[in-house]
Amino acid sequence: MNQRVAKLLETIDEKSEAIPYVHTLTGRDPGKTCVIFLGTHGNEPVGLYAYEHLMEYFAQHPLEAGTLHFIVSNPQALKNYASASTVDEQRRSRFVDINMNRMPKDHPRDSYEGRRLQEILPLMEAADIALDLHSTSLPSDPMLIPLGATEEHHLQAIPVETIVSGVGDVLGEQFLLHYAGGYPGTSCASLLVECGEHEDPKSISNALHSVEALLHLHGLHRFPVHPTPTQHAYTVVRSIFFPHSSYCLVEEFGNFAPIKEGDLIATGDGPPMFCPHDGHTLFAFQGGKPPSIAEEALFLTLPRVTRTNR
Ligand SMILES: [Zn+2]
CATH class of the missing domain: 3.40.630.10 (Zn peptidases)
Known part of the structure; x- marks a missing residue:
């Protein structure tokens, strides 16, 4: 409670x-x-x-x-x-x-x-x-x-x-x-x-x-402003769905953990799933499984880009 x-x-x-x-x-x-x-x-x-x-x-x-x-x-x-x-x-x-x-x-x-x-x-x-x-x-x-x-x-x-x-x-x-x-x-x-x-x-x-x-x-209220740090930009290009509820990620991939083309992503009662390109992993669920297979198990981004703000 x-x-x-x-x-x-x-x-x-x-x-x-x-x-x-x-x-x-x-x-x-x-x-x-x-x-x-x-x-x-x-x-x-x-x-x-x-x-x-x-x-x-x-x-x-x-x-x-x-x-x-x-x-x-x-x-x-x-x-x-x-x-x-x-x-x-x-x-x-x-x-x-x-x-x-x-x-x-x-x-x-x-x-x-x-x-x-x-x-x-x-x-x-x-x-x-x-x-x-x-x-x-x-x-x-x-x-x-x-x-x-x-x-x-x-x-x-x-x-x-x-x-x-x-x-x-x-x-x-x-x-x-x-x-x-x-x-x-x-x-x-x-x-x-x-x-x-x-x-x-x-x-x-x-x-x-x-x-x-x-x-x-947007002028609704004057708050003290916190400076924006150097920003890192990631572009999501792919979501990974499991074909069957038996599938599970091979590890709890961290947010923005680097991953390489060909790395093993998940296994289950069917063919293993591999990473199709270099980039980073995003939004894995705890335990390596989404609450249902209708939800994405993992997102993949392109390699990151750094933006320097003045
Ligand atoms: Zn949320």
């Missing part, structure tokens, strides 16, 4: 108006509309923890301009996470019916997540900027994943060292963020930040620094 998550969900629901589990702050001056997604995956409470800190801050320093919506993307999955009593139950609380970052284009209403998307869609369509806060099952440095109409200055403003582009292209148009600004999200700057390991306190500060940088950049 995670009381902190349960309590934060209750708080946001109490503050909600027209739509459940959406807390809206309005700035003193007119300005842009920003949506921040918390808990798109139920087993990733980092966004809720960042929300808790931001509310303490905004109680003393009210939002200066624009509109800020904190949207709990998947309330039921987070409730399941909050009431989970084993690590396995926590893992299974990632979503209820469908993964919100693998939404089919016609987002069917007969799933819990499809209905939730319908509910929050009007807010998403009116957004100028969208940020989705995630965390990872394995220890990891933070990663910035640009989607939609994200431009160079957004990448430079977020104090995250690692940029991973191309994920949206590899998956097709199926991220929750693709609906921000109106489907297919071409009018909205959309950023996904993987903040670090699920319950690592550093993940919360990474989430906070990303929110602060984005709100500062």
Whole structure:
């Protein structure tokens, strides 16, 4: 049982108006509309923890301009996470019916997540900027994943060292963020930040620094700016699915671990799987298996490129 998550969900629901589990702050001056997604995956409470800190801050320093919506993307999955009593139950609380970052284009209403998307869609369509806060099952440095109409200055403003582009292209148009600004999200700057390991306190500060940088950049609030370090950019070119549930990765490949063409990736009741090109591995699941074979077991990137910011 995670009381902190349960309590934060209750708080946001109490503050909600027209739509459940959406807390809206309005700035003193007119300005842009920003949506921040918390808990798109139920087993990733980092966004809720960042929300808790931001509310303490905004109680003393009210939002200066624009509109800020904190949207709990998947309330039921987070409730399941909050009431989970084993690590396995926590893992299974990632979503209820469908993964919100693998939404089919016609987002069917007969799933819990499809209905939730319908509910929050009007807010998403009116957004100028969208940020989705995630965390990872394995220890990891933070990663910035640009989607939609994200431009160079957004990448430079977020104090995250690692940029991973191309994920949206590899998956097709199926991220929750693709609906921000109106489907297919071409009018909205959309950023996904993987903040670090699920319950690592550093993940919360990474989430906070990303929110602060984005709100500062778009004039919603003047936060002290954290300098952006030299950034390393990786381009995802391939996702690996298992052909059968018997398959397992031959090791828990770390994020950005280098891999060579021809290296063994996975084995199971069928032919072994090998790496088709040089690059790096990304987003392996703990234990070397995704929760279902409908999910990617591993992503592969091209070799990294270094970007020096002034
Ligand atoms: Zn996630």
